[in-house]
Amino acid sequence: MSGPTPTPPQTLLQIVKSCDNFQLGARTEKVxxxxxxxxxxxxxxxxxxxxxxxxxxxxxxxxxxxxxxxxxxxxxxxxxxxxxxxxxxxxxxxxxxxxxxxxxxxxxxxxxxxxxxxxxxxxxxxxxxxxxxxxxxxxxxxxxxxxxxxxxxxxxxxxxxGIVTFGVHMTVYEEVEDGSDPSYNIWVPRRAATKQTWPGYLDNSVAGGIEAGLGVFDCVVKESMEEASIPEDVVRRYARPTGSVSYFFQTPRGWLQPEVEYVYELSLPPNSGVQPQPLDGEVESFELLPLKKVVELMRAGLFKYNCAVVIVDFMVRKGIITPDNEPDYQEIVTRLHGRFDYDRWAS
Amino acid sequence: MSGPTPTPPQTLLQIVKSCDNFQLGARTEKVxxxxxxxxxxxxxxxxxxxxxxxxxxxxxxxxxxxxxxxxxxxxxxxxxxxxxxxxxxxxxxxxxxxxxxxxxxxxxxxxxxxxxxxxxxxxxxxxxxxxxxxxxxxxxxxxxxxxxxxxxxxxxxxxxxGIVTFGVHMTVYEEVEDGSDPSYNIWVPRRAATKQTWPGYLDNSVAGGIEAGLGVFDCVVKESMEEASIPEDVVRRYARPTGSVSYFFQTPRGWLQPEVEYVYELSLPPNSGVQPQPLDGEVESFELLPLKKVVELMRAGLFKYNCAVVIVDFMVRKGIITPDNEPDYQEIVTRLHGRFDYDRWAS
Missing domain, CATH: 3.30.750.160 (Transcription Regulator spoIIAA)
Known part of the structure; x- marks a missing residue:
């Protein structure tokens, strides 16, 4: 099977750092x-x-x-x-x-x-x-x-x-009552082997860049159909915005990609009958995975870099990562919401 | 009635800016x-x-x-x-x-x-x-x-x-199904007129600083009882962490207060019978207010500076403020999660 090779398990902070991996002034090449x-x-x-x-x-x-x-x-x-x-x-x-x-x-x-x-x-x-x-x-x-x-x-x-780009990421999940705490099953797509970028990597349920002139939620609606065959009425009814993540990514070749991803989530009601399915060929397949399994795959480096941070953000918001159980909590939370050192760009 | 005087309505970004109001290097006094x-x-x-x-x-x-x-x-x-x-x-x-x-x-x-x-x-x-x-x-x-x-x-x-201080803020609310979208009623305390800081201002349902050696959630439990008479079992059962806000506040007298507030929420089930009540004298009274009213009071400057940003964070997380309805969305979200220019403190 084509796709990325697993790495030794990373901490959540390491995962965030491999996405938010650039700091202005902290390198030799002068931009x-x-x-x-x-x-x-x-x-x-x-x-x-x-x-x-x-x-x-x-x-x-x-x-x-x-x-x-x-x-x-x-x-x-x-x-x-x-x-x-x-x-x-x-x-x-x-x-x-x-x-x-x-x-x-x-x-x-x-x-x-x-x-x-x-x-x-x-x-x-x-x-x-x-x-x-x-x-x-x-x-x-x-x-x-x-x-x-x-x-x-x-x-x-x-x-x-090195312009700032904007996208949407939506986590489509089912909430499972498991004793007193809720647990989550998440719809995870695998990117097509033919994608220009990150072929074969795991992705967020729905994600895409926002073209000029498109509204943010309209972009969510469009991508939900194109990438996951989720009907517009389901998205309009159940999807909701929950914030954004922003991070400064430098590609392995050294290119600068400061990115803002508006984050949405769609909690499918039990027995909704809705199942994400590939449509436009960008995604190879979808699988419904327990969050625990998702975290394991994430820590093994099998997710596209920025999808992992969206899932980390999900885990912060749902109280799965807490200030008491995660020593890097505050660094993780602040690095999910970077300002790109923007005030220093021209000064 | 004692308490703060209303100001002309502020935008949400202005509210955030009056809390996150300090930037290292952008002032004359040399720290x-x-x-x-x-x-x-x-x-x-x-x-x-x-x-x-x-x-x-x-x-x-x-x-x-x-x-x-x-x-x-x-x-x-x-x-x-x-x-x-x-x-x-x-x-x-x-x-x-x-x-x-x-x-x-x-x-x-x-x-x-x-x-x-x-x-x-x-x-x-x-x-x-x-x-x-x-x-x-x-x-x-x-x-x-x-x-x-x-x-x-x-x-x-x-x-x-100018040390970084740490606290907890918990929003205690009731969710009301109002047609298709949920709406929220929030328990809002008024600070006692005798408080050393911000007397008479509106506050977050539960809030307090974390003393050395106390766990974060243990602090939530402690403050919930001391400030709001919410029993421990209710907090342990329904409260959940949802992230943190961090901002660099400079007091009117010029003192520097970079703060991290761990954010929790407690959604009271309908007819739970639980009602926050003053206990230790720090709070004068509690009122259950529709979020709309809370926003109005916030915009009029009647909330303690950092409680307002916790409510803004709540509104981002609940999808009430969206990238499509709030022009300052991305500035608001990133300023709720500041890093205090920390990498510049000693360099």
């Missing part, structure tokens, strides 16, 4: 903030590694009207931004579209942005990643600079630019 | 880390404002064997620590006891540590505030330096030394 406009006070929307900065420099040098600006101040602080003329959402989105398609077609960073890795999903980029998820609609420039929305870009390039 | 031992690499356990550093200097100068060490390196980084000879938990606790009692009796900072403000509760101080809540028992030095526990000190002085 440069990506700002919206040439002013150093402009909003930081991403973090660029040296090889990306170098490539953008090349592109700017070979163009008669460069799309990029390279700033630095007396203190040696550097930044990269869109060039002065690129100041509307649609202009920024166009620059990113041309750039990403060119990088895809010329084979730069093929592990990230090759035709095979291309997602064909446009992710929104916000001035403030913790602010409103607004969207101007089809006419991107209709609201000028009054929205938090700044532009959109191809999902596959998000790690190359 | 100095308080380390355990003279080495600059030793664990940071607190943050000292200039007037405290000055007072400690005076005390060290007038003593033949000073308890304090004042360090600085070439880069201008300063720190204060226990002096070289003070290296066991019991020695540190003794220094803090003498110091706090002297400050109490001589009337330094009477708003913090006068006889009227004295709490007579010993709070634990840990090497790593996010680490294990271990405790050596009566013989403080039994484990040498192998525990996370470092020493204990009078609660009233915690703000003067």
């Amino acid at each position: 440069v903030p990506w700002l919206l406009s040439p002013s150093p006070c402009s909003a930081a929307v991403g973090l660029l590694r040296p090889e990306i900065v170098e490539q953008l420099r090349k592109e700017a040098q070979s163009s008669p009207s460069p799309s990029w600006y390279f700033g630095s101040d007396e203190a040696g602080k550097q930044w990269v931004s869109f060039a002065d003329g690129i100041k509307t959402p649609s202009a920024r989105s166009r620059v990113m579209k041309d750039l990403c398609e060119r990088w895809r077609d010329t084979g730069l960073w093929p592990d990230e942005i090759s035709p095979r890795k291309w997602r064909n999903e446009l992710y929104p980029v916000y001035r403030n990643p913790f602010g409103p998820r607004d969207f101007p609609g089809e006419n991107e420039d209709a609201h000028g600079d009054s929205l938090n929305y700044a532009f959109r870009m191809e999902r596959a390039a998000s790690g190359l630019f | 100095v880390p308080w380390l355990l031992s003279p080495s600059p690499c030793s664990a940071a356990v607190g943050l000292l404002r200039p007037e405290i550093v000055e007072q400690l200097r005076k005390e060290a100068q007038s003593s033949p064997s000073p308890s304090w060490y004042f360090g600085s390196d070439e880069a201008g980084k300063q720190w204060v620590s226990f002096a070289d000879g003070i290296k066991t938990p019991s020695a540190r606790s003794r220094v803090m006891k003498d110091l706090c009692e002297r400050w109490r009796d001589t009337g330094l900072w009477p708003d913090e540590i006068s006889p009227r403000k004295w709490r007579n509760e010993l709070y634990p101080v840990y090497r790593n505030p996010f680490g294990p809540r271990d405790f050596p028992g009566e013989n403080e030095d039994a484990h040498g330096d192998s525990l996370n526990y470092a020493f204990r000190m009078e609660r009233a002085a915690s703000g003067l030394f």
Whole structure:
């Protein structure tokens, strides 16, 4: 059977740390903030590694009207931004579209942005990643600079630019009365062996990235059908939001992925007859597993990195992990809700 | 009727911000880390404002064997620590006891540590505030330096030394089926007019600080009886931990209070007959209020600062605040789980 190889059991904190594994300033490679406009006070929307900065420099040098600006101040602080003329959402989105398609077609960073890795999903980029998820609609420039929305870009390039990405994760479970304490059986999918990312790994019951313009709950509804064949009326009736997790992930190749996952749960009533089933080919199969078994598989490294933290969050919320039974409780809880050192991105 | 004066309605983010209102480095007054031992690499356990550093200097100068060490390196980084000879938990606790009692009796900072403000509760101080809540028992030095526990000190002085303090907050509520969505009635106490802090303000159903050596759930059990007359068997049966909130509060007088509150909830079954009632005089009265009313009172500034954030956390967890209905959702969620910039305390 294809899929990941088990590792020696990890603690819950180790699981969280392998997902929240990047800290700004605590490494040797110098990353440069990506700002919206040439002013150093402009909003930081991403973090660029040296090889990306170098490539953008090349592109700017070979163009008669460069799309990029390279700033630095007396203190040696550097930044990269869109060039002065690129100041509307649609202009920024166009620059990113041309750039990403060119990088895809010329084979730069093929592990990230090759035709095979291309997602064909446009992710929104916000001035403030913790602010409103607004969207101007089809006419991107209709609201000028009054929205938090700044532009959109191809999902596959998000790690190359270190932008904050947003997704949903929903745990679908059945509650079992087991003496005085409730226990939980959780629907666990295995990712298809053909997935571009994390093939064969275990996943959260329903999960997906939120494309520009889609509401968060609408995304849950959409993914529930596409990935798990759960009918819309069941989701609308039983699903509920319970918070979010956020963590700063650096991929094995060094790309930066600060992520926010809005967390939902769907408690299926006993004998509901609803069973998650694969639909769009992204998932190979679903299995209903006792939480205890899920934790075992998680500790053996068989879950996709960020699904494990969603399950840890579930266990905190349900009182399975407690301040009295888990020595790393407070570090786990705070690391599930990281701010990405965001105040330091541009300063 | 005595008590706080209502303010114009605040947003939920404003409520969170008035509790999580301090950021290291974003202010003019320079705070100095308080380390355990003279080495600059030793664990940071607190943050000292200039007037405290000055007072400690005076005390060290007038003593033949000073308890304090004042360090600085070439880069201008300063720190204060226990002096070289003070290296066991019991020695540190003794220094803090003498110091706090002297400050109490001589009337330094009477708003913090006068006889009227004295709490007579010993709070634990840990090497790593996010680490294990271990405790050596009566013989403080039994484990040498192998525990996370470092020493204990009078609660009233915690703000003067900027140590991380730990408490419990439990929301006691009744769930009401109201059509398809559940709604909640919450037991809300009013603090006694004679309380040393926040007299007359509304509070969380059960709340209290955790003294050195007390288990977290044991503290919930104890406070439930002392503050709300809820019998132990009811708490043990129905209460459950649901996470924690942590925030960096600066008092109106400028004192630093980074706090961790372990969050519990107790859902009273319909017709349980259990009703929270004042017992030890800390609470004036209890009222069962619909969540909607609670939010209104919260927005009018009538709740103690940190009780409001516990209710905001409740609303996130119960899906009342959602990523789609609250523009500040992600900032609220992350600010409920702050790390206090802890990695910067000593660096």
